Amino acid sequence: MxxxxxxxxxxxxxxxxxxxxxxxxxxVPGPTFRITDGSEIAAIAPLVTDINGLWAAILEESSxxxxxxxxxRVREYLQKTDGGIKTYFFQVPAVDGLLHSxxxxxxxxxxxxxxxxxxxxxxxxxxxxxxxIFETDTGxxxxxxxxxxxxxxxxxxxxxxxxxxxxxSNQTTTGAVYVxxxxxxFTAIAGRRYLTHVEGQATLTGGATTPAVGYAITxxxxxxxxxxxxxxxxxxxxxxxxxxxxGTGLETGAVSRKVxxxxxxxxxxxxxxxxxxxxxxxxIEDNGxxxxxxxx
Amino acid sequence: MSTIVTTPGVYTSMTRPVVxxxxxxxxxxxxxxxxxxxxxxxxxxxxxxxxxxxxAYLEKLTTFTMSDPANPExxxxxxxTWISLLNRLYVVEVGFQIRHSGAISSxxxxxxxxxxxxxxxxxxxxxxxxxxxDTSTPKTFVTNAITGTGLSKTVKMxxxxxxxxxxxxxxxxxxxxxxxxxAGPAAPPTLT
Numbered sequence: 001m002x003x004x005x006x007x008x009x010x011x012x013x014x015x016x017x018x019x020x021x022x023x024x025x026x027x028v029p030g031p032t033f034r035i036t037d038g039s040e041i042a043a044i045a046p047l048v049t050d051i052n053g054l055w056a057a058i059l060e061e062s063s064x065x066x067x068x069x070x071x072x073r074v075r076e077y078l079q080k081t082d083g084g085i086k087t088y089f090f091q092v093p094a095v096d097g098l099l100h101s102x103x104x105x106x107x108x109x110x111x112x113x114x115x116x117x118x119x120x121x122x123x124x125x126x127x128x129x130x131x132x133i134f135e136t137d138t139g140x141x142x143x144x145x146x147x148x149x150x151x152x153x154x155x156x157x158x159x160x161x162x163x164x165x166x167x168x169s170n171q172t173t174t175g176a177v178y179v180x181x182x183x184x185x186f187t188a189i190a191g192r193r194y195l196t197h198v199e200g201q202a203t204l205t206g207g208a209t210t211p212a213v214g215y216a217i218t219x220x221x222x223x224x225x226x227x228x229x230x231x232x233x234x235x236x237x238x239x240x241x242x243x244x245x246x247g248t249g250l251e252t253g254a255v256s257r258k259v260x261x262x263x264x265x266x267x268x269x270x271x272x273x274x275x276x277x278x279x280x281x282x283x284i285e286d287n288g289x290x291x292x293x294x295x296x
Numbered sequence: 297m298s299t300i301v302t303t304p305g306v307y308t309s310m311t312r313p314v315v316x317x318x319x320x321x322x323x324x325x326x327x328x329x330x331x332x333x334x335x336x337x338x339x340x341x342x343x344x345x346x347x348x349x350x351x352a353y354l355e356k357l358t359t360f361t362m363s364d365p366a367n368p369e370x371x372x373x374x375x376x377t378w379i380s381l382l383n384r385l386y387v388v389e390v391g392f393q394i395r396h397s398g399a400i401s402s403x404x405x406x407x408x409x410x411x412x413x414x415x416x417x418x419x420x421x422x423x424x425x426x427x428x429x430d431t432s433t434p435k436t437f438v439t440n441a442i443t444g445t446g447l448s449k450t451v452k453m454x455x456x457x458x459x460x461x462x463x464x465x466x467x468x469x470x471x472x473x474x475x476x477x478x479a480g481p482a483a484p485p486t487l488t
Binding site: 030043233286 | 328353422433475478
């Protein structure tokens, strides 16, 4: 394998060589392979300067690094009193040499990655799966998941709230069949886990004949996903009546979630209260991946 | 230098780099997840600074009838145990319907942790004579953030009944459910 030695004498702020300094060398932007045989280059063991402040490392020549353009970084861990940590970037030529003779100006400074800088309207024309971009108009870091899914945030984490409805007027019914009280819609992505939260103050007035109010979370076609009832054996009540629904991970495309209410038993006027300071809340949250994405 | 690195290395979850370094970031083609290397103990994890989302979920579809008039009793199928990661925050959410009947009294639904301590409680009362003494309401729990210790954690649902009858009412649509989610970092990771 083509290798050369790179060396440097570490000195403090007064120009005095410093022995016993820890020296770490690694590759930027990350691990590399050898072009000649495809083997991976092993991590470089830490070095320590000798009695003369000298360190030397035998390293793969830069011309044999894959990906091309990779280069080396060295950090000399001087004590603060001796000037603190020094970091240099360098290449390894075909002959042995000094660090000073082989310095390069890093294109990515001390960071590992610089995402492609775009806007939401100017995505890369020929992306590849795993490509990372930063949108300056939205502030989002996105990854390319192929032609079907396109550009999305990291699949492995929760994306948070994606839809919310706050109903600020009372939603009540006297009927025994469910009616709408709140609706929220979103675009679902297959394989994501969606949670639906409902927060509201249940109400019943004028109840008779064992009155109970029914509450449900349904889909957009009114199919019941979960349902509960509030029954205090009283003609009227107000109480906290929250609900949860755990998505299947199979939802895709345009999806709606509804809060629906009915008189489950008996008679009366039941439902949810709603006001500016006490709304009926219907909230949809992306809670992370249910399964791996289908990358096309 | 003319090369600008614009993306993490693309690997799979089975073919991660054999010589990773701290902070190395990869994109896994088979899981679609971005992973960062946090050292030999934590290994490859999602970015530490964000919420990772759902860890576990369970639901109960059959009614549990309270039977013990003197002591808290476990609700079968409503217990979650997991190995927590040091310095991650966990939140448990529970949804259910509780019923009490047959007495002017009340029943409790509670959440307990692995140390045998009740950490939250909901009450269901029947207090109006002559109205059948049969009451039901939907309820939820959302725990305070639980800080991971690197050890096993448990959150389970229990009930307490002093008089009358009580149940956690369940069916195919009236589900009792428990959701465990990672809510983000409590403190920086321990890098090795």
